[in-house]
Amino acid sequence: MTDKPSSLTDCHLSTVGPGNSTGTIRKHxxxxxxLDRDHRSEAESDTAILVPIKSFTWAKTRLRSILNDEDRxxxxxxxxxxxxxxxxxxxxxxxxxxxxxxxxxxxSSGHSAITVPSRGLNTGLHSALGIVASKGFRRALIIHSDxxxxxxxxxxxxxxxxxxxxxxxxxxxxxxxxLGFPLYNQPTLHFGQRSAPKHLRSLRAHGLxxxxxxxxxxxxxxxxxxxxxxxxxLELIRPRSPHLAEFLHQTRLIxxxxxxxxxxxxxxxxxxxxxxxxx
Numbered sequence: 339m340t341d342k343p344s345s346l347t348d349c350h351l352s353t354v355g356p357g358n359s360t361g362t363i364r365k366h367x368x369x370x371x372x373l374d375r376d377h378r379s380e381a382e383s384d385t386a387i388l389v390p391i392k393s394f395t396w397a398k399t400r401l402r403s404i405l406n407d408e409d410r411x412x413x414x415x416x417x418x419x420x421x422x423x424x425x426x427x428x429x430x431x432x433x434x435x436x437x438x439x440x441x442x443x444x445x446s447s448g449h450s451a452i453t454v455p456s457r458g459l460n461t462g463l464h465s466a467l468g469i470v471a472s473k474g475f476r477r478a479l480i481i482h483s484d485x486x487x488x489x490x491x492x493x494x495x496x497x498x499x500x501x502x503x504x505x506x507x508x509x510x511x512x513x514x515x516x517l518g519f520p521l522y523n524q525p526t527l528h529f530g531q532r533s534a535p536k537h538l539r540s541l542r543a544h545g546l547x548x549x550x551x552x553x554x555x556x557x558x559x560x561x562x563x564x565x566x567x568x569x570x571x572l573e574l575i576r577p578r579s580p581h582l583a584e585f586l587h588q589t590r591l592i593x594x595x596x597x598x599x600x601x602x603x604x605x606x607x608x609x610x611x612x613x614x615x616x617x
């Protein structure tokens with residue numbers, strides 16, 4: 339590999355399955371397109387993006403030590419809008435929620451939403467997958483709403499269109515921030531603790547060649563006070579989202595004046611693969 343990544347949004351691809359290969363894919367921001375599926379490429383028009391959104395009241399409870407309840411709810415709302423706005427021009431995008439207040443908030447913001455039963459994240463997502471499959475979509479990409487640095491997902495859409503499943507773990511190699519697969523061969527969902535290795539096992543059990551796409555932006559989610567502090571430092575240097583800028587303006591959080599740096603680098607794809615290699 340001779341190409342040096344040109345920006346923090348570059349990502350790395352490791353293909354797991356027959357014919358393993360490792361390389362670099364440079365991501366490009368796609369031009370904004372009409373939402374009509376007829377105006378999209380095959381990779382975009384046949385793929386439904388599902389963004390599960392937890393009840394705002396119970397979202398981000400691990401941030402209670404530094405955010406009051408009102409600010410915590412505002413952060414969850416701004417993260418949701420940031421994710422939906424970032425994705426809707428890349429493929430058909432649907433929020434997925436079991437809370438009618440979340441559904442109402444999303445729709446009033448101009449986005450599509452799917453209401454699912456209150457039976458847990460994985461069960462709710464399986465219900466949503468059935469709905470988008472019935473609408474004619476051939477592939478699905480699940481992306482969590484608490485990823486503040488969401489940008490282009492061209493690499494994921496391309497891999498899906500080429501018949502591969504895709505996964506992007508969090509920066510610890512433990513959680514799953516993005517997961518995509520064909521709707522005719524759906525794996526069992528394992529969102530929760532240690533979901534990344536569990537999802538890889540499930541994808542392999544279904545015979546799906548899988549691309550592990552590593553991205554520092556997409557691997558960074560907001561869960562803990564440390565996460566929030568690091569994100570605020572980055573956002574002060576390079577603002578990306580008007581929604582999150584509004585959150586900063588409204589809350590007037592004080593950010594330590596230390597030099598901003600990217601949160602810990604994501605695990606390598608080989609490291610993640612080793613986690614799930616049978617012994």
